[in-house]
Amino acid sequence: xxxxxxxxxxxxxxxxxxxxxxEGGAERVLDQIEVVQHSFEEIQALSKECQDILRGLVPPSxxxxxxxxxxxxxxxxxxxxxxxxxxxxxxxxxxxxxxQKLERVGRSLIEVAQYVLGRLQPAEDHLPKMAPxxxxxxxxxxxxADVTKEDADKIVADFxxxxxxxxxxxxAEG
Numbered sequence: 001x002x003x004x005x006x007x008x009x010x011x012x013x014x015x016x017x018x019x020x021x022x023e024g025g026a027e028r029v030l031d032q033i034e035v036v037q038h039s040f041e042e043i044q045a046l047s048k049e050c051q052d053i054l055r056g057l058v059p060p061s062x063x064x065x066x067x068x069x070x071x072x073x074x075x076x077x078x079x080x081x082x083x084x085x086x087x088x089x090x091x092x093x094x095x096x097x098x099x100q101k102l103e104r105v106g107r108s109l110i111e112v113a114q115y116v117l118g119r120l121q122p123a124e125d126h127l128p129k130m131a132p133x134x135x136x137x138x139x140x141x142x143x144x145a146d147v148t149k150e151d152a153d154k155i156v157a158d159f160x161x162x163x164x165x166x167x168x169x170x171x172a173e174g
Contacts, residue, residue: 010113015106019099026095033088040082047075112159119155 051071058064 015102019102022099030092033085037085040078043078044075047071115159116155120151
């Protein structure tokens with residue numbers, strides 16, 4: 001099976017694709033973690049229940065104590081597994097923060113690209129109203145390549161110079 005050559009993809013589009021893939025994968029992982037957590041909770045409850053039943057049915061003996069100790073170990077390992085599941089939930093929250101950062105970087109790159117395109121082709125309206133939500137940027141259309149590297153370099157330099165002036169003005173006010 002041969003792979004067809006892929007068209008080069010703009011960096012903002014790549015970031016949005018990564019964020020989308022990461023979000024979908026994270027939701028599936030979270031579902032699986034919830035199933036595992038439920039299983040650990042069931043193991044804990046069943047272990048305790050078995051200990052109680054054994055203590056009530058069988059007269060005290062060394063074998064009973066050994067079996068009860070094993071059931072306690074099972075409960076301990078289930079507790080440890082449940083604790084580690086909580087760690088996985090923490091990692092999931094961290095992953096979600098990373099996804100949100102990817103969306104912010106992508107949104108910033110889109111704004112720069114729209115600014116550059118607007119300066120290269122001022123007759124066309126390349127500055128649509130930006131959507132407030134990160135999910136909305138996943139639906140945007142890819143942009144055309146820059147006309148020339150020299151034009152793009154000049155426009156990017158102008159963009160950053162303007163941004164630095166605005167930042168300096170805000171700092172002077174504050």
